[in-house]
Amino acid sequence: MTADALHSQIAYYRARAGEYDEWFYRRGRYDRGPDDNAAWFAEAAEVMQALHNIGPVGSALELACGTGIWTRELVQIATSVTALDAAPEMLALNAQNVPDPRVTRAQADLFTWEPDAQFDLVFFSFWLSHVPRERCGEFLSRAVRAARPGGRIFIVDSLADAASSAANHATHDPAGTFHERKLNDGRAFTIVKVFYDPAEIASSLAALGFAAEGHRTARFFWWATGIKAVA
Numbered sequence: 001m002t003a004d005a006l007h008s009q010i011a012y013y014r015a016r017a018g019e020y021d022e023w024f025y026r027r028g029r030y031d032r033g034p035d036d037n038a039a040w041f042a043e044a045a046e047v048m049q050a051l052h053n054i055g056p057v058g059s060a061l062e063l064a065c066g067t068g069i070w071t072r073e074l075v076q077i078a079t080s081v082t083a084l085d086a087a088p089e090m091l092a093l094n095a096q097n098v099p100d101p102r103v104t105r106a107q108a109d110l111f112t113w114e115p116d117a118q119f120d121l122v123f124f125s126f127w128l129s130h131v132p133r134e135r136c137g138e139f140l141s142r143a144v145r146a147a148r149p150g151g152r153i154f155i156v157d158s159l160a161d162a163a164s165s166a167a168n169h170a171t172h173d174p175a176g177t178f179h180e181r182k183l184n185d186g187r188a189f190t191i192v193k194v195f196y197d198p199a200e201i202a203s204s205l206a207a208l209g210f211a212a213e214g215h216r217t218a219r220f221f222w223w224a225t226g227i228k229a230v231a
């Protein structure tokens with residue numbers, strides 16, 4: 001089941017690339033009305049501010065970069081960004097949306113990717129929730145190898161709020177792993193969506209040699225940050 005879901009979620013994001021931003025900008029099926037939308041945007045701004053507060057940095061690595069919603073923020077604090085994603089459609093939109101020559105993009109499957117360089121900042125947004133629990137520790141241990149000693153990690157992801165997803169998605173079992181997602185044309189895919197606890201992720205980062213903290217916004221997001229020990 002897990003291997004199928006990992007393939008299915010790549011197929012899902014490839015097919016969804018052109019409509020992906022509707023989720024973050026609360027359009028169409030993701031428009032949950034003025035109150036929920038206002039809370040969403042305020043909380044997203046809170047996380048973006050936390051990211052800006054760590055800057056400026058030198059090189060940044062963005063894993064599962066998507067259409068560039070956060071690449072756009074990273075170029076404001078980093079001197080260069082290396083952006084990886086499995087979906088060529090996402091990488092193409094990222095290039096279109098963030099036409100900055102300081103961004104280098106490459107296709108990579110993060111379940112087999114091995115870091116071959118170290119960066120001042122390793123960043124991933126709304127990616128870790130697509131990593132099944134049984135692979136989370138292994139994935140994090142690879143991801144942190146891409147941070148230089150003294151470098152940082154910043155992770156942002158979803159809390160389990162019913163208004164986070166599309167109005168026509170089934171209500172989440174917050175403890176579940178596999179969830180159904182639909183495209184605007186009604187096609188359905190099974191994906192992994194795990195609602196990690198930021199304190200648990202901060203503990204994992206601490207075990208991997210980071211001084212780390214986990215935070216949550218009121219309803220929608222969590223983030224974890226850490227600085228890698230020097231030697």
Ligand SMILES: C[S@@+](CC[C@H](N)C(=O)[O-])C[C@H]1O[C@@H](n2cnc3c(N)ncnc32)[C@H](O)[C@@H]1O
Nearest residue numbers: 013064065066069085086087090109110125126
């Ligand atoms: C929820 S989106 C997040 C995109 C972006 N980080 C953001 O916050 O807007 C998840 C991203 O993971 C990518 N993805 C899915 N499976 C992947 C895999 N195995 N390896 C690398 N990227 C993958 C998708 O193409 C998609 O861009």
